Amino acid sequence: MKLSNLFYLGALSALVLTGCKDNDDNSEWMTDGVVFTSHIEGMVSRASGSAWSDGDKVGIYMSAGGTDFENYEYTASADGALTAAGKTLKYPEEGTADFFAYYPYQTSISNKTYAVNVSDQSDPTKIDLLYATKTGISNGEAVNFAFSHQLSQIVINVSHDETIASLNGLKIQVKGMNTQASFALADGTLTSTDSKADFDMNVNAEGTTAEAIILPTADLTGAQLVFTLADGKSFGWDLTQSDVSSFDKGTKYTYNASLSMTNGQPSADMGNATIDDWTTKPGGDINVDFGEGTQTGGEVVVLDASFANDMSGFTIDEVSNTASENIWKQDPSFGNISAKAYIDGQNHASESWLISPVIDLTSATSATLSFEHALGYAYGQGATNQTLQIKKEGEENWTQLSFTYPDEDNASAFISSGNIDLKDYAGAKVQIAFKYISTTENAATWRIKNLKVVANGNSGTVEPDPEPEPTPTGSNLLTNPGFEDWTATLPTAWDNASYNTGEIVKETTIKHGGNNSLRQTSESGTNKIQQEVAITSGKKYRISYWFLDNDTKASSRYWFAIVGSDNKTITDINDQIQQQEYSTDNAEWQNVVIQFTAPTGAAKLRYEVRTYRNIDSNEAGGYIYYDDMELTEVQ
Missing domain, CATH: 2.60.40.2630 (Immunoglobulin-like)
Known part of the structure; x- marks a missing residue:
C-alpha cells in the first residue's frame, strides 16, 4: 500500500519568478530567476478555503556561496501565482543554494527570528504561521516549497x-x-x-x-x-x-x-x-x-463529518493503485471528499478505502448513519464498485451495508443515502469505510459529504427517493448564455475585453447545444470569460454550465465571486464557488452544478470560468469549449 494515511491538500501553483538582473546591486550572477513551485500541506485556515488568498505575502530567504539574501517579499494571487514585490532571487552561477520561506510576511525581522502573537483572533489567516525549506538547489533546478503549519x-x-x-x-x-x-x-x-x-x-x-x-x-x-x-x-x-x-x-x-x-x-x-x-x-x-x-438518554450525534474543510478523522488505505496520485482527496473548493481514478487522461485500476475513526456506540441502544453523495461516470457499475462497509473494532472482516444510489450518472448531483440502520452494532465500537474500485474500463467519480452517525435517535432504515432538483423560480439570469449572439470579436453580453481575455472564438461544429459554443485558447497566463449578474442577499441560486476539456495543453476551473454594492468582493462562500482542482481531459462534455445562498451584502455574482495551460507540463495552446451557461433562482 502506498501513501496510506497521507493527505495531500491545497493546490500546486507553478510560477516563474523574473525581475531585476541580480540579487544585490553588485552581483554578477545569472539573469535567470529562480523557478519556484509551492503547496500547503494539511488543512488550510483561510476563509476562502483555497491554498492561497489574493494578496497573501510570503517571505523568502536564500543562502549561496556564503552570502545570505534575506526576506525577499513575494505576493500570492487568488489563482495561486506568486510574484516578486521587489527584487527577484537569482540562481548562483556555481554551487548550490539553500532556501527557506514563511508566511505571513513581516517587513522587519531581526536575526532571522519571527515574532509570533496569537492574542488577536479577528483574522486567523494573519497569524497562521507557515514554513518551508529547500536545500542543495543547483542552478536551474526548481525549488518546490512544501509549506506546513507551525501552530x-x-x-x-x-x-x-x-x-x-x-x-x-x-x-x-x-x-x-x-x-x-x-x-x-x-x-x-x-x-x-x-x-x-x-x-x-x-x-x-x-x-x-x-x-x-x-x-x-x-x-x-x-x-x-x-x-x-x-x-x-x-x-x-x-x-x-x-x-x-x-x-x-x-x-x-x-x-x-x-x-x-x-x-x-x-x-x-x-x-x-x-x-x-x-x-x-x-x-x-x-x-x-x-x-x-x-x-x-436523548439523541446524540456520535460522528459528524461534513468533509467541507478537512478529512474529519478519516484515513486512506490504498490497497492497490496504478495512478500517480491518491484516489481519495478532500477538496475545500468543492466542500466534499471525492474518489476518482481517471488521472492523467486515462482510467487506472485501483482499490482504495476511506476509513472512519473508531465510532463509539457502546452506550447506544440504536444508531443510524446517513450521508450525501454524487456518482458520475459509473455507467451502472456503482453498486458493485462503490460500496459502504462496516466492522466492529478488532475484527478483520468487513460487512457491506445497503444505501440509496443515485439514478442520475452525475458527479455534481448529490442525493441522500437514506438512514442506514446500525442497530446491530449498538453497544459496540465500530468503523465504517467507503470502498472504491476502478478498472481500466470503468473509473467513476464518487463525491461524499455531510456524513452523520446518530445514536439513540429514530432507528430503522429509510429508503427515500433521491432528492429532487430544486425548482427554478425564474428564467436564466444570464444574457446570451448559449453564446448564440456575437459582436465582431466576442459574444454579446460577454464583450468586456478586460474581463474576457485570451483568444475567444465562435465555434459552430463542437457544441453542447444550440448553434454555437465558445472556444478559448490556453496561454501562459490565466484567461477567462465573465459576466456580472444582479443577485439578492439571502436568496438561493443554482449555477450550471457545460465544458469540454479534451486537450492535453489546456485545463479549466470555475472562479465565481460575490460582489457587494461597494464593488468589493465578499469571500464568505468562496469555498463553495471557487474551485481548487483543475479539470482533467475527457472526451465527453462535463457539467458543473453548484447551489449557493447569496450571503449578507451580496449585490451581484461575477459569473466566471477560467482557462489555463497544462499545469503539470506548462504546455499552452490547447482549447477549452464552453456552452449552455446558467444562473437561476431556486426554491
Whole structure:
C-alpha cells in the first residue's frame, strides 16, 4: 500500500519568478530567476478555503556561496501565482543554494527570528504561521516549497437545545495559555515565552462555529474555555477534562459543544476525545448545560463529518493503485471528499478505502448513519464498485451495508443515502469505510459529504427517493448564455475585453447545444470569460454550465465571486464557488452544478470560468469549449 494515511491538500501553483538582473546591486550572477513551485500541506485556515488568498505575502530567504539574501517579499494571487514585490532571487552561477520561506510576511525581522502573537483572533489567516525549506538547489533546478503549519488550531462546533433561543452574541474565551513565541527561521524552532493571557476565539455571526490559531503546548494545566451567552451567563470548561493532553503543531482539534439551560445554573460534561492528525484531531464533545447538568438518554450525534474543510478523522488505505496520485482527496473548493481514478487522461485500476475513526456506540441502544453523495461516470457499475462497509473494532472482516444510489450518472448531483440502520452494532465500537474500485474500463467519480452517525435517535432504515432538483423560480439570469449572439470579436453580453481575455472564438461544429459554443485558447497566463449578474442577499441560486476539456495543453476551473454594492468582493462562500482542482481531459462534455445562498451584502455574482495551460507540463495552446451557461433562482 502506498501513501496510506497521507493527505495531500491545497493546490500546486507553478510560477516563474523574473525581475531585476541580480540579487544585490553588485552581483554578477545569472539573469535567470529562480523557478519556484509551492503547496500547503494539511488543512488550510483561510476563509476562502483555497491554498492561497489574493494578496497573501510570503517571505523568502536564500543562502549561496556564503552570502545570505534575506526576506525577499513575494505576493500570492487568488489563482495561486506568486510574484516578486521587489527584487527577484537569482540562481548562483556555481554551487548550490539553500532556501527557506514563511508566511505571513513581516517587513522587519531581526536575526532571522519571527515574532509570533496569537492574542488577536479577528483574522486567523494573519497569524497562521507557515514554513518551508529547500536545500542543495543547483542552478536551474526548481525549488518546490512544501509549506506546513507551525501552530495549532482548535475549532468548536456549537449546538443548542430548545432551552436556549439563540446563539447570536455567543463569546468563547481561551484562558491560561501563552500567546507569544519566537520562531527561528533558520531551523524552524518555535519557542514560547511566558505570556499567558485571555483572548477571544473567532466566533461566526450565528454562534455555531468558533476557531482559534494557538501556540503548540505540551501541558494544558490551567487552560480553560469560557462560554458566555448574550445575556451574560457563562460557564468555564477546563481543557484538561478532555483526553487531549497537549496541542501539537500542525494539528487541528475539533470539539462539539452542546449548550442548554436549566434553572440558570451552568455545568458541563466532556466526552472522551479520539486522536487523528492536521488535517484533524477530533477533540471530543463538550456538553455545556447552563442549568443543572447534562440531559442523558436523548439523541446524540456520535460522528459528524461534513468533509467541507478537512478529512474529519478519516484515513486512506490504498490497497492497490496504478495512478500517480491518491484516489481519495478532500477538496475545500468543492466542500466534499471525492474518489476518482481517471488521472492523467486515462482510467487506472485501483482499490482504495476511506476509513472512519473508531465510532463509539457502546452506550447506544440504536444508531443510524446517513450521508450525501454524487456518482458520475459509473455507467451502472456503482453498486458493485462503490460500496459502504462496516466492522466492529478488532475484527478483520468487513460487512457491506445497503444505501440509496443515485439514478442520475452525475458527479455534481448529490442525493441522500437514506438512514442506514446500525442497530446491530449498538453497544459496540465500530468503523465504517467507503470502498472504491476502478478498472481500466470503468473509473467513476464518487463525491461524499455531510456524513452523520446518530445514536439513540429514530432507528430503522429509510429508503427515500433521491432528492429532487430544486425548482427554478425564474428564467436564466444570464444574457446570451448559449453564446448564440456575437459582436465582431466576442459574444454579446460577454464583450468586456478586460474581463474576457485570451483568444475567444465562435465555434459552430463542437457544441453542447444550440448553434454555437465558445472556444478559448490556453496561454501562459490565466484567461477567462465573465459576466456580472444582479443577485439578492439571502436568496438561493443554482449555477450550471457545460465544458469540454479534451486537450492535453489546456485545463479549466470555475472562479465565481460575490460582489457587494461597494464593488468589493465578499469571500464568505468562496469555498463553495471557487474551485481548487483543475479539470482533467475527457472526451465527453462535463457539467458543473453548484447551489449557493447569496450571503449578507451580496449585490451581484461575477459569473466566471477560467482557462489555463497544462499545469503539470506548462504546455499552452490547447482549447477549452464552453456552452449552455446558467444562473437561476431556486426554491
